[in-house]
Amino acid sequence: MAAEVGEKAPDFELNNQHGEPVKLSSYIGKKPVVLVFYPLSFSGTCTGELCELRDNISIFESADTELLAISVDSKYTQKIFADQEGYKFQVLADFWPHGGVAKQYGVFMEEAGIAKRGTFLIDKEGVIQAKFVNGPGEARDLGSYKEALAAL
Numbered sequence: 001m002a003a004e005v006g007e008k009a010p011d012f013e014l015n016n017q018h019g020e021p022v023k024l025s026s027y028i029g030k031k032p033v034v035l036v037f038y039p040l041s042f043s044g045t046c047t048g049e050l051c052e053l054r055d056n057i058s059i060f061e062s063a064d065t066e067l068l069a070i071s072v073d074s075k076y077t078q079k080i081f082a083d084q085e086g087y088k089f090q091v092l093a094d095f096w097p098h099g100g101v102a103k104q105y106g107v108f109m110e111e112a113g114i115a116k117r118g119t120f121l122i123d124k125e126g127v128i129q130a131k132f133v134n135g136p137g138e139a140r141d142l143g144s145y146k147e148a149l150a151a152l
Contacts (some may be wrong), residue, residue, distance in 0.1 A: 017075060017078040021028070022092055031064050031144065032063070032122060032124055034060060034067050036067065037070050037115040037117065042057060045137055049139050050087060054086060060145075067086070072098060072115060078091040107133060111134075116133050119133070132144050
């Protein structure tokens, strides 16, 4: 079942690259959240996309929005990946149950065991305000993020 615009975002708790638990509902009433599901750490397109977000983090900061990147990799992989690439945003491990959160959002590809490139903009009340999903190898456009953030 896919999470859709206008619906309450499915809550979850995952560990970030530092092994700290991050719960989506902890942001309710505080700030909007952008969830960025990506297939795999260290892959070319994924690294390029997240580096573009790193290099343009000001668009999220100026909108007072929390950016959370999520893949099925372990927290250990996420730590090395985030450190190597200099990511200041949280990189979450949807490792076990494997892809459980990606499944809740309807972006898990069972046959490949990875998430599609799914992006969800969740407002302060926990409602999905924007969603865009790209297939494997199809990078997201930074303009889509800007457009979604402007709608807040």
